[in-house]
Amino acid sequence: MAQIPVQTIHRDPQLFYWILIPITVVMILTGILRHYATVLMATTPKKQELPAIREQRSLLRGINLRTNANAISPVSFQARKDYLVNAYEKGDFLKEPDKKGQAAPNPMTDPAAMEGMMGMMKGNMAMMIPQTLIMGWINAFFSGFVMIKLPFPLTIKFKSMLQAGVATRDMDPQWMSSISWYVLCIFGLQSVFNYLLGSDNAASQMAQQMGQMGPGAGAQMFGPGVDPDKQFQAEAENLSVLAQEYTLVGVEERLLETVRV
Amino acid sequence: MSSSLSHPPAHLPPAVALQLSQQAPVTLRSTPSVISSYSFTTLWSAAETPELWTEYENLMLSCLRTGDEQSAGVCLERLTERFGAENERLMALRGLFQEAIAKDDATLKQVLEEYETILTKDPSNMPVSKRRIALLKTLGKTTEAITALNEFVDSSPTDAEAWAELADLYVTQGMYPQAIFALEEVLLITPYAWNIHARLGEVLFMAGSSGDTSTDKYLAEALRRFCRSIELCDDYLRGYYGLKLTTNKLLTSLPQASRQSKSDSGLPIPDIKTVERLNETATAKLSEIVRRSVSGESGWEGYENAEVIAAKALLDSGAAKSIR
Numbered sequence: 161m162a163q164i165p166v167q168t169i170h171r172d173p174q175l176f177y178w179i180l181i182p183i184t185v186v187m188i189l190t191g192i193l194r195h196y197a198t199v200l201m202a203t204t205p206k207k208q209e210l211p212a213i214r215e216q217r218s219l220l221r222g223i224n225l226r227t228n229a230n231a232i233s234p235v236s237f238q239a240r241k242d243y244l245v246n247a248y249e250k251g252d253f254l255k256e257p258d259k260k261g262q263a264a265p266n267p268m269t270d271p272a273a274m275e276g277m278m279g280m281m282k283g284n285m286a287m288m289i290p291q292t293l294i295m296g297w298i299n300a301f302f303s304g305f306v307m308i309k310l311p312f313p314l315t316i317k318f319k320s321m322l323q324a325g326v327a328t329r330d331m332d333p334q335w336m337s338s339i340s341w342y343v344l345c346i347f348g349l350q351s352v353f354n355y356l357l358g359s360d361n362a363a364s365q366m367a368q369q370m371g372q373m374g375p376g377a378g379a380q381m382f383g384p385g386v387d388p389d390k391q392f393q394a395e396a397e398n399l400s401v402l403a404q405e406y407t408l409v410g411v412e413e414r415l416l417e418t419v420r421v
Numbered sequence: 422m423s424s425s426l427s428h429p430p431a432h433l434p435p436a437v438a439l440q441l442s443q444q445a446p447v448t449l450r451s452t453p454s455v456i457s458s459y460s461f462t463t464l465w466s467a468a469e470t471p472e473l474w475t476e477y478e479n480l481m482l483s484c485l486r487t488g489d490e491q492s493a494g495v496c497l498e499r500l501t502e503r504f505g506a507e508n509e510r511l512m513a514l515r516g517l518f519q520e521a522i523a524k525d526d527a528t529l530k531q532v533l534e535e536y537e538t539i540l541t542k543d544p545s546n547m548p549v550s551k552r553r554i555a556l557l558k559t560l561g562k563t564t565e566a567i568t569a570l571n572e573f574v575d576s577s578p579t580d581a582e583a584w585a586e587l588a589d590l591y592v593t594q595g596m597y598p599q600a601i602f603a604l605e606e607v608l609l610i611t612p613y614a615w616n617i618h619a620r621l622g623e624v625l626f627m628a629g630s631s632g633d634t635s636t637d638k639y640l641a642e643a644l645r646r647f648c649r650s651i652e653l654c655d656d657y658l659r660g661y662y663g664l665k666l667t668t669n670k671l672l673t674s675l676p677q678a679s680r681q682s683k684s685d686s687g688l689p690i691p692d693i694k695t696v697e698r699l700n701e702t703a704t705a706k707l708s709e710i711v712r713r714s715v716s717g718e719s720g721w722e723g724y725e726n727a728e729v730i731a732a733k734a735l736l737d738s739g740a741a742k743s744i745r
Contacts, residue, residue: 210545217577221579233642408646411649412645416699
């Protein structure tokens with residue numbers, strides 16, 4: 161059995177000082193810069209007008225009544241139910257009562273929705289632009305260098321990941337090219353940023369990607385493109401079919417059974 | 422800063438509040454006054470935490486409570502430096518500070534006018550509209566405060582604090598049905614708050630003792646509310662106290678009560694045997710709580726002194742009656 165010879169490549173030690181360290185330092189500095197740029201660009205969330213607050217909280221009140229109906233007596237529940245169902249169906253709580261029955265505005269033309277999208281755009285831009293620039297910079301100056309050898313063996317599948325920009329068929333996958341080092345930096349500097357900027361920093365790309373995937377549930381409930389009138393109608397329906405069970409029925413017997421003196 | 426600063430100071434006993442405010446100058450010196458979010462030094466210094474600003478706010482409230490207006494002013498200044506004068510919460514805090522340092526009613530009226538100008542500019546400023554209502558209450562304009570609160574809960578009906586305040590105001594005016602409605606609204610938001618159940622029981626009891634119509638219905642409801650509050654919180658002194666009062670009252674009124682009132686809506690009045698047993702349980706429990714709390718047994722210290730004394734007085738009066 162022939163032993164596979166260990167590949168040795170003689171590298172200029174200057175490569176280490178002039179490529180590996182600069183890339184790392186530049187990556188850290190861009191991360192910090194991106195964090196502060198995002199902080200500066202962030203717009204304060206737009207304040208809601210009183211009618212909008214009223215609309216949302218009135219709907220929440222109905223939901224509260226539905227979930228906690230058992231806490232109040234049937235008489236009180238009936239009175240509230242009648243009032244709320246009637247008001248919901250007539251659209252008394254709507255932000256713009258005269259617009260009842262019209263379709264929800266297109267989120268693309270709604271200025272309130274546009275603002276949210278602009279915020280997202282800004283966040284994306286702050287991430288995309290530096291990445292493109294640095295990628296270009298590295299490509300222009302450092303492409304084609306093999307920089308370090310990883311201290312553990314790897315299978316051939318890692319070649320495309322670790323040796324981007326170095327098209328050599330027979331080279332051991334342990335060798336890493338400069339562009340791969342850059343890619344590794346993007347994902348590996350997370351903890352460095354956490355240490356430098358605090359855990360909720362804007363430099364971490366992971367958090368941004370997570371944020372794009374699932375915006376909070378609260379935003380969806382009252383978000384743009386949702387017709388509040390439809391929500392009110394649905395809630396009125398829910399309320400009117402609700403069967404209430406009063407918790408206070410038989411509470412004195414329950415108490416007498418449980419309390420031991 | 423100490424841990425008691427991270428909780429709202431309204432629940433602190435006076436001694437603790439006094440201690441906090443006496444240490445305020447030291448505390449203020451030891452905490453960083455300005456944290457700028459853009460300087461490079463933040464890379465090495467401790468990160469700014471939201472707790473710090475909560476602590477400033479609570480420290481300010483404690484100081485105002487104990488009359489240390491100077492330290493309170495420093496807290497307010499630092500908060501303003503950090504969040505800007507246009508912050509809603511800070512506007513309310515500044516108003517609170519001005520109310521606290523006001524010497525007479527005329528100054529208070531000025532503050533009130535300031536609130537009103539803020540609110541005409543921005544009617545959705547919840548903290549300031551709450552302060553305005555509180556100030557109206559301070560100035561003795563209860564009916565105006567009630568009107569303002571009614572507008573407030575119309576636009577923000579999920580605010581338990583506002584509903585509870587409204588209930589209290591209604592009770593001071595003797596408008597018990599309205600107060601009961603408001604407390605039920607609180608219960609819809611926080612259905613397991615035993616103190617609210619007990620409070621509702623108290624208001625129902627007051628309604629039952631004052632009105633001449635459907636007294637028994639109110640009392641029965643009050644009885645059940647107290648039972649529920651005890652069910653939610655074991656050994657709840659207030660609940661047992663109310664239960665004892667209500668059952669005492671029901672025992673005197675039940676024998677001569679006619680059975681006609683039970684047919685209409687609501688739950689029937691519990692029969693006299695149950696009421697008697699509840700009364701016995703409440704008496705036994707109250708005396709146990711008083712005995713253990715007075716002797717300072719471990720696990721029984723949390724009761725407020727005044728409440729224990731009141732319970733003892735109730736027990737003594739009951740005992741005197743039974744001897745006679």
